[in-house]
Amino acid sequence: MASTRSRGGSDRVPAHPDLDSIGLQQVLEALVDPVRRHIVGELYAGDQDLACGTIDLPVSRSTATHHFHVLREAGLIRQYYVGTSRMNALRRDEMDAAFPGLLTALVGRHPRA
Amino acid sequence: MASTRSRGGSDRVPAHPDLDSIGLQQVLEALVDPVRRHIVGELYAGDQDLACGTIDLPVSRSTATHHFHVLREAGLIRQYYVGTSRMNALRRDEMDAAFPGLLTALVGRHPRA
Numbered sequence: 001m002a003s004t005r006s007r008g009g010s011d012r013v014p015a016h017p018d019l020d021s022i023g024l025q026q027v028l029e030a031l032v033d034p035v036r037r038h039i040v041g042e043l044y045a046g047d048q049d050l051a052c053g054t055i056d057l058p059v060s061r062s063t064a065t066h067h068f069h070v071l072r073e074a075g076l077i078r079q080y081y082v083g084t085s086r087m088n089a090l091r092r093d094e095m096d097a098a099f100p101g102l103l104t105a106l107v108g109r110h111p112r113a
Numbered sequence: 114m115a116s117t118r119s120r121g122g123s124d125r126v127p128a129h130p131d132l133d134s135i136g137l138q139q140v141l142e143a144l145v146d147p148v149r150r151h152i153v154g155e156l157y158a159g160d161q162d163l164a165c166g167t168i169d170l171p172v173s174r175s176t177a178t179h180h181f182h183v184l185r186e187a188g189l190i191r192q193y194y195v196g197t198s199r200m201n202a203l204r205r206d207e208m209d210a211a212f213p214g215l216l217t218a219l220v221g222r223h224p225r226a
Binding site: 034100101 | 137138141142144145147212213214215217218219
């Protein structure tokens with residue numbers, strides 16, 4: 001996967017960290033939150049990019065935006081715009097290479113909450 | 114593995130939760146702490162029970178005791194006494210059955226901190 005995307009509105013695409021700069025600690029701090037784990041689980045299970053608004057979350061819109069931000073900063077998702085929709089792509093291949101088995105163990109089987 | 118052990122001083126063996134009562138959330142909250150992840154990593158790598166005092170930790174003794182307590186409450190370790198030493202056993206088989214791949218992903222390869 002290329003390190004940057006430029007589908008529609010590339011000037012608004014936020015910065016994404018290189019996974020070489022991300023440690024397990026940061027990934028775990030992102031995924032210990034059940035709302036963030038739910039977001040990643042939805043992306044993992046659906047195996048397709050999803051707009052922020054299409055993932056049902058029990059939090060306010062501004063809190064949801066914060067959670068997406070944390071996931072992006074931890075290298076878990078890549079965000080880009082299609083028109084006015086902010087889309088989210090799971091960085092699955094990169095995460096699997098950097099942290100083998102982590103995504104599968106944490107969100108792969110919809111384990112007990 | 115039996116659900117209780119009674120090696121030496123069984124009257125002092127603390128209560129251990131049944132893993133059926135433990136959710137992924139509690140396990141992650143235990144393992145998101147780097148000191149606690151280090152303890153579990155040492156038990157995982159050594160594949161043998163260890164006394165509390167033999168695991169080198171960058172925290173005070175009382176803080177270490179707290180960390181072992183959190184790990185025990187999350188079902189990750191089983192504690193028992195041998196004489197005056199409090200021993201720690203990783204509940205590896207039970208964890209692997211309840212949360213497949215989790216221990217390997219989080220402590221199995223000494224990944225980047």
